[in-house]
Amino acid sequence: MAGGAYPAVPSRYDELWSLSVRRGFFWPAVDLYGGLAGFYDYGHLGAAMKRNWEDLWLETFLGLDENYQLVDPTIALPEAALKASGHVDHFSDLLVRCTKCRETWRADHLLEDVTHEAHEGLTAAEADAKIRELKVRCPKCKGELGPAQPFNMMFPLAVGPLGTDRAYLRPETAQGAYLNFKREFEALRRRLPMGLAVIGRCFRNEISPRQGTYRMREFLQAELQIFFDPATWNDEPQFDPPAERSIQIAFADEKGKGGFASHPARALVERGLPKFYVHHLAVVQDFYLRTMAVPPERFRFAELSEKERAFYNKIHFDIEVKQDSLGGFKEVGGVHYRSDHDLAAHQAGSKERLEVSVDGRKVLPHVLELSFGIDRNLWALLDLGLSSGERTVLRLPPRVAPIPAAVFPLVSKDGLPDRARAVVAALRRRWRVGYDESASIGRRYARMDEVGTPVCITVDHETLNDGAVTLRDRDSTKQRRVPEASLVAALDDLLGGIPFVATE
RNA sequence: GCGGCUGUAGUCUAGUGGUAGGACAGAAGCUUCCCAAGCUUCUAAUGCGGGUCCGAUUCCCGCCAGCCGCACCA
Numbered sequence: 121m122a123g124g125a126y127p128a129v130p131s132r133y134d135e136l137w138s139l140s141v142r143r144g145f146f147w148p149a150v151d152l153y154g155g156l157a158g159f160y161d162y163g164h165l166g167a168a169m170k171r172n173w174e175d176l177w178l179e180t181f182l183g184l185d186e187n188y189q190l191v192d193p194t195i196a197l198p199e200a201a202l203k204a205s206g207h208v209d210h211f212s213d214l215l216v217r218c219t220k221c222r223e224t225w226r227a228d229h230l231l232e233d234v235t236h237e238a239h240e241g242l243t244a245a246e247a248d249a250k251i252r253e254l255k256v257r258c259p260k261c262k263g264e265l266g267p268a269q270p271f272n273m274m275f276p277l278a279v280g281p282l283g284t285d286r287a288y289l290r291p292e293t294a295q296g297a298y299l300n301f302k303r304e305f306e307a308l309r310r311r312l313p314m315g316l317a318v319i320g321r322c323f324r325n326e327i328s329p330r331q332g333t334y335r336m337r338e339f340l341q342a343e344l345q346i347f348f349d350p351a352t353w354n355d356e357p358q359f360d361p362p363a364e365r366s367i368q369i370a371f372a373d374e375k376g377k378g379g380f381a382s383h384p385a386r387a388l389v390e391r392g393l394p395k396f397y398v399h400h401l402a403v404v405q406d407f408y409l410r411t412m413a414v415p416p417e418r419f420r421f422a423e424l425s426e427k428e429r430a431f432y433n434k435i436h437f438d439i440e441v442k443q444d445s446l447g448g449f450k451e452v453g454g455v456h457y458r459s460d461h462d463l464a465a466h467q468a469g470s471k472e473r474l475e476v477s478v479d480g481r482k483v484l485p486h487v488l489e490l491s492f493g494i495d496r497n498l499w500a501l502l503d504l505g506l507s508s509g510e511r512t513v514l515r516l517p518p519r520v521a522p523i524p525a526a527v528f529p530l531v532s533k534d535g536l537p538d539r540a541r542a543v544v545a546a547l548r549r550r551w552r553v554g555y556d557e558s559a560s561i562g563r564r565y566a567r568m569d570e571v572g573t574p575v576c577i578t579v580d581h582e583t584l585n586d587g588a589v590t591l592r593d594r595d596s597t598k599q600r601r602v603p604e605a606s607l608v609a610a611l612d613d614l615l616g617g618i619p620f621v622a623t624e
Numbered sequence: 625g626c627g628g629c630u631g632u633a634g635u636c637u638a639g640u641g642g643u644a645g646g647a648c649a650g651a652a653g654c655u656u657c658c659c660a661a662g663c664u665u666c667u668a669a670u671g672c673g674g675g676u677c678c679g680a681u682u683c684c685c686g687c688c689a690g691c692c693g694c695a696c697c698a
Contacts, residue, residue: 133691134636142635142649154671154688210698215625224625224695273698291698327625327696335697430698511660530657558651562659569659581657590658597659 133445136502143571158329158337165571168522169498174319176519180407181317181344187308188315193296195321196277199286204469205295212272214247220263227268230256244268275323289323294489297345298462302474312485313348331446333495340494347485349478354395361385361398367405372425378448380420397435397457400488404439404455413517414504418442420449432461443503452500453492460484505572514572515595518615521572525611526554528564530580540579569594575614598622
């Protein structure tokens with residue numbers, strides 16, 4: 121993991137990797153064989169943390185409406201569906217390589233530089249013809265350019281014995297929700313708004329995967345696609361944004377400065393953002409500031425300029441968290457108003473009618489997409505939580521911590537281990553609690569601090585007499601005495617967000 | 625994908641053309657009545673494949689992986 125000759129990498133990045141590998145959060149996949157760039161495996165702590173994050177996410181976003189549901193669509197998608205969605209054409213670039221200096225260029229960019237016109241959607245042969253016609257040469261060395269080769273960011277699949285059915289691994293989970301819209305609209309008894317959430321793996325053949333779990337070739341998304349009637353949704357009182365709530369935003373022209381400003385929800389609506397959109401910005405902001413306990417100065421929405429965002433996204437703000445290991449605010453998700461682009465595309469592509477009837481009107485629902493990169497969110501939480509100094513402590517939100525609690529006998533004799541094991545057995549019915557009797561009590565606390573366990577429970581000699589145990593708080597190291605009978609309630613409180621109270 | 629740099633136990637590292645030393649972590653034991661204490665013992669490494677050489681972890685080539693810069697990021 122050493123950073124070579126350039127010390128520009130924040131050492132926090134190396135620290136985070138080291139901790140992650142050492143303790144079992146994640147590491148390069150298949151590293152037994154040298155690894156495969158852009159692919160990572162989650163170890164036991166990472167997998168547990170991921171599940172916890174997903175649980176909280178589902179609780180939060182499915183909790184918004186009883187008509188929001190989790191679905192689990194396939195990862196392999198046939199070419200026809202991805203053709204309709206635009207991925208086959210737009211997710212693909214024609215590359216040309218200089219025969220002299222081997223530099224690769226995007227064919228459409230080279231042509232655009234010469235003609236100042238857009239050249240999207242050319243075939244390889246057309247691009248070659250244009251390049252010859254305009255006598256385009258390598259911008260770097262003036263060498264002759266080789267033939268244009270299509271490069272698609274999607275991983276192709278050869279389906280069937282002859283591999284004749286063209287398909288791809290999905291580049292985003294969203295398509296699965298759109299493809300299931302019609303079925304679910306019937307199954308959920310034809311009500312709008314309807315939300316379809318998907319949590320799952322996606323694949324993009326990134327040219328240069330880097331920065332840990334920030335740019336991966338296989339990654340996890342959690343997305344909620346909200347289908348709604350554009351004619352009425354802004355009138356629904358339930359989607360009024362909380363008027364006095366402030367939303368932390370960096371608009372497109374100011375995000376480069378690295379900061380943001382707080383805007384009252386009302387001001388954003390006056391500025392022209394739809395009410396339902398502002399409402400969901402507030403929901404997402406709460407998820408980060410409250411549920412994930414992100415410090416306010418490290419959270420913002422960053423607006424994408426018209427040039428940066430996809431043409432079908434009418435409004436697009438990235439969700440960003442400021443991470444020292446990655447050098448500043450980095451995208452962990454997005455809030456996209458995609459209009460009717462997706463359903464219209466699949467309606468055209470499949471020839472199936474996707475319009476629905478609302479009060480006698482034909483409506484092609486619009487989509488608001490709340491999209492989250494799970495790996496990026498987990499990395500961000502590790503980045504924010506990690507403090508290394510005298511003590512290495514991972515200050516994860518209690519409910520995200522992979523090991524919610526651990527039980528120790530103060531010493532490993534005098535019957536304390538047996539008693540401690542009994543406490544563990546009782547708690548394991550509810551939580552995956554740890555147990556450790558090796559080395560000194562201080563070392564055991566330190567081990568748990570390092571993986572973010574919010575509370576440790578110690579059984580000592582007094583316990584044998586009075587049935588009380590010591591709770592020890594990760595962040596303050598302070599302690600409190602609790603009767604064994606109240607342990608479950610005490611843990612419920614702590615994991616539910618009620619602050620630790622120490623006795624003296 | 626291009627260029628530069630790098631690759632030694634789980635982690636962080638030292639070092640050498642004659643098969644590697646430490647720290648931390650880990651295991652076992654002793655000790656230990658609340659914060660990485662101490663003592664003893666132990667486990668454990670030169671990314672992969674070629675080449676040069678009597679001999680390669682060291683030198684050379686290729687691959688893989690990582691870091692930085694560029695490009696890319698519908």
